[in-house]
């Protein structure tokens with residue numbers, strides 16, 4: 001299954017994904033964590049939806065079709081891919097470009113990107 005489930009703490013901004021999907025409630029800072037819903041359409045000039053270029057086993061990701069800012073107050077924190085049981089993360093800093101390249105296998109790939117201000121975004125190639 002090419003989907004990941006993310007939860008965030010509204011207080012401290014801890015962010016996790018479910019490696020195993022148990023039935024328990026995730027709690028942080030003494031309150032339930034919030035399940036993140038990934039956006040796939042962005043009204044603000046498409047600067048959050050990952051733009052994907054696939055060439056053989058290489059997937060180049062840029063966030064987004066209009067490059068997202070990368071300043072300490074507002075930046076893309078990470079980009080992730082998932083293909084079945086294979087999950088990859090590229091962690092970014094404000095000094096990086098909002099880009100990452102991944103080695104992938106044949107078949108569908110799901111991509112996620114996370115903005116520190118505007119949350120979770122996704123696209124599929």
Ligand SMILES: [Fe+2]
Pocket residue numbers: 048068074075115116117118
């Ligand atoms: Fe943003």
